[in-house]
Amino acid sequence: MGLSKYRASIPEYRGDLPSPAEGDLKPYEVFIQLERGKPHTYAGSVDAADDQMALMFAREHFGRDQACAQLWVVPRSAIIRTDYERDLVFRLTDQDYRFAKGYPVGEKWKKFMSQKEYNDYKQGDIKDHF
């Protein structure tokens, strides 16, 4: 399986290869939402000259190979971030009690779920209000 014969006539460049105008391009981060109402998740990044170009590139890169409800593009420069070295993101002291582990709630939860009142509540009209 070959490519088109016209490609044999691709102009050859002499000397240095022309490089893209990197100075004109800015990085954008891309977020995709697979279904309406679901969270937008990080998909990757594209380089583009401006917002509209970024959105167009994002659509062709990330919006085509899967069903996709919405795309977000964000200029990387607009993201406020912590510094790996300077900023503390996680705690250093032992604060295990913050994690939802070690609490024996499983049995209590099961018992609660099996209550008639809970079942009635689930079946009631009220559930439609949430």
Add this chain to the structure above:
Amino acid sequence: MDVLPSELKNPLVDLLLSVADDKFILGHRNADWTGLAPMLEEDIAFSSLAQDDLAHAMALYEMVGGLLGKRGDDVAYGRTAAEYRCCTLVELHDEFDWAVAIARQFLCDHYEQLRLARLADSAYTPLRQLAARLLAEERLAIGHADQWVVRLGRGTPESRTRIQSALDRLAPLCGGLFEPTGGVAALESTGVFPKSGGDMFDSWSNAIQNVVENATLRITLARPAPDAAGGRGGKHSEAFAALLDELAEVYRTEPGAAW
């Protein structure tokens, strides 16, 4: 209208082939850019849009195949050059000049949008439904082409010179887009290809001029002569026969093969 009256079959086949062949050949030309577009992101975007054109062509070939009792593949590949209905503009080889590729896409897509909008208003139900889907995707392609024309026009002196000369070179070929297909009057009077949306040339040239002005460029567009005879009647450029030989090479090796 769910069933097409038999006297409209041939005119509709001709019209659908003009749309499908434009898209097939343009998609093929643009697919040649894979790996060569000026930026990585654009490379993927342009290839992806070329696949849209091929997908649109395929859907239309299937519809033509249904009308003729043939497979879509046989309609796409199993014809002689004179049986193709594409216009000269899509046959043009861009010689890997990005400005020419963009200008060609820009001029064709704006026409295609108007043609699909008319088909999306068709009295023939299956066609109306298909055209509505194609039209939605065509709008994305137009957004892409418009962006690039404006960027090149407002870009560097080199990009500006190159897009201007591409528009100058392609403008005289645009008349071929508007050349009527055989028996089109019957399709118009029965609403299969309704004359909705006003004069097509006016709408098209207004849309083109708006973008060209925004790009600070210029283009001279002349209303085509009504008796012009070219691609829609099977008269193609010299390059077309060679292009078709290459496109149909695999098909002709084993015409009945399943993919």
